[in-house]
Amino acid sequence: MSDRSLDLLLVEDDPVFRLGLATALATVAEVTVLDAVETENALSRLSEVAQRDHLVMAVEVLSTQDGFDPLSFIQDIREQYPDVPILLLTALQDRRLLLALQASGVAAYLPKGSSIDAIASTLQQIATGETVWQFSGTPQTPSPGSLNVPKPPPRWLYNLRRLGLAQIRESLQEIEQKFDQEEQLTTLDWVFWKGRQRELKAAQWLVDQLLPVEVVLTPPDSPQSPPPQLPENEASEVPENSAIVRQPSVVEEVLNKVHFGVDNKTGVRMEFDILQPDKRQELLYLAVQQWEKIIEELQFLQVTEGELDAQKMLIVRELWQNTTLEFLRKYCPPSEESVSLVDRVIRNTASLDETRLQKIPFVVDLCAYFLFASPVKIDNIPYPYDSPEAKKRVMFWLEHLLLNIANGSVQLILNEFAEAEQLKYILYERQFLSSREIARLRNDLSWQYRQNQYFGEPKAIFESQYRLFILVGNQVRMTKIYAPRLEELEQLTGLRWGVTIALEFRDAIAPRLRAIISFAGSGVVYILTQVIGRAIGLIGQGVVQGLGNTVQETRYRRKQNRN
Structure with missing residues (x-):
């Protein structure tokens, strides 16, 4: 500078x-x-x-x-x-x-x-007279110091703004109707609805300020400033099978879920549990934005469906790296940048590849759906890409991908900036501000990872299942879906292979063992009730009879003595 x-x-x-x-x-x-x-x-x-x-x-x-x-x-x-x-x-x-x-x-x-x-x-x-502008109607050679301006926000963000404002206006109208019947409201009810009205108006202002407004403005015709024309390629018709046509139906539904919050109800620890609720939403918004950019890049590069499998790790890695960088650039304090963010991300990429990114399933199927309108196979039955069954399954895939990317981003924060005080106050939930709670979370995650690595994942492979993290309302839940995993099963070795053998041994032995125990239990019950129980009953009956005879003899003797 x-x-x-x-x-x-x-x-x-x-x-x-x-x-x-x-x-x-x-x-x-x-x-x-x-x-x-x-x-x-x-x-x-x-x-x-x-x-x-x-x-x-x-x-x-x-x-x-x-x-x-x-x-x-x-x-x-x-x-x-x-x-x-x-x-x-x-x-x-x-x-x-x-x-x-x-x-x-x-x-x-x-x-x-x-x-x-x-x-x-x-x-x-x-x-100094330079121009820093990327929105030009004709190609320009940018200056060496010019910045790359991001593309316009995706369509779902405009729709999200419109939907949110419509819901707020509807709620405000309902409250106004209640105030029209003011004589029927108690003082407590009036105070409550007034507070609710203030909250909605504040939310309306925030949505109106923070989410982008879609404006179509035609500049006035004048000789000095003729209205600029869009490039010819932008005015061309969008192909029918373009991702721009298909994408909103799935992506917008995911974003609508994120809009209402992201609360972990899976029963397992997640890295982003440490974040404040609004920061979890922001991180997922960024992940969706980066996903859309990657789909657009793949379209531009004209990647074929056969090339997707070879590009899988590049796609997932780029999605994680870009999401993490975009998130951290907003919050990383300058004092923590002795090593640049890019270097830190690169340094952690290999470990994230091995522990998380390589294990995200259905990435190729997800890309094929968005790029080529490929049918979705569910239980080996192909469903058209616009069918409700296909959209629901693709939504599961996308939500699982985004949640894993978000957790991977927080994993880098825990590795590199766990004790950075400025980040802690900006990003962390209050309960995680102490070093002890951060260490406890990291230990829980480490133990959970090993448990899943050596026991949970082999079991899922053996059961031909994938356990996906999905969004249900404003909650993160876990669901299981069937998928053939024979190739992965054949590649298991060591302890992971031993777990599948133990499961098979248990499946082979457990029914027989239960039958034996059930038979033995039945025998024990028979002996206790029919043999020992009856014997005890006879003994008891004899004792009672003996006591009865003794009482009768005693009464008889007393009667004789009186006479």
Whole structure:
């Protein structure tokens, strides 16, 4: 990064984000934050500082609601202050809008939530006249320091936002109806529903702010800024068998489950038990996002169905590495980066391959379903890819894959950052803050891994079963599905092979042994009841009779003595 000092005017309507970003950028030596203002005050404040030599602007465009036109706003700035470079920070991902903003003179674009280093580096670049922009209608050669801007969010994220807001609005309408009948509410009920209304409005605001808004904006025709055209290949029709057509039906259902929480109810320890509930959801969201990117890459590379088996480990490894890096880059403290995150991930890849990634089943079938609309075999019966049975089974496969990837990411955190105090307070549940509880969790996981490695997994192989972790509502559950595993059974050696022999021996001996024990038990019961019991009964009867005779004789003697 250059040592050149910059003066920054930050334009942001969200007061929380504005304060946080201004505070973070104030720690960057090369950047001086002159002011952080709202959109309505941006032009007036810019007029006061426009004479500075090294002035740059960072503008956050939130939405087009309430009549706000981001394109006109940017054009006004460019017309009045053409020498001031603008960095656009926005959660909007609509390509037409971004192309229109680029055509109006915006020098750079970064998605909202980018790291402070990325923002500072981009500000330095646009101050020297460079352009950092990936959403261009024509191919461009990026500058050496330009950043790779992520692709727009997937369609399911827009649908998730729409679904969540619809549910919140419906609940708010029900509460309003209750308030219309206020005379029927007790004071306690009124206080409860008022609190519920405040919670829903806060949730509505958060969803509206955090999830991306899908905007379709057609810029006005003008000679100075003609509306940019999308590349021809993007305007082409999507093939009927494309993953873009099939993917939402399965992926969206998985994401809807994650939306309601992820609570481990399997009865076994999981690595992500240590995370706070919202961090578990975030990690799974990232895993889904990376999965979609991998499917898109495989489509672009035109991988054939026959090549998937050879690519299996590369696919799973890339999914785990990308998910882990994306998650840790947001939370890893700088003091922990003496060894880069990439090096740490690479260092742990071999062990994760052996203990977890290689054992994730149905990855090839999952890819074939998303890429080629392949039928799904259930109990050796092929079901069409759009059948309810196929979708349910594929959902099991995908949920098991995502949960294993998430647990693998937390496994790296436990290996590399288990005692990092900053990460503990940000990521961990409160009960796991102490070193003792962290050590206890790691010991439980280690013991559980060995138990599964040497006993649980051989048993599942011998029983021709896979034990999958799935999502049921907001809970993680375990289910068993049949699948032939004869090839794996023949490869078992050592103790793992011995477990299958012990199970077979038990299956061979146990029924006979139970029959013998049952026969012997029946004999013992017969002896106790029919022989010994009757003998005891006869003895008891004799004793009673003897006592009776004695009593009669005693009474007779007393009577004789009286006479």
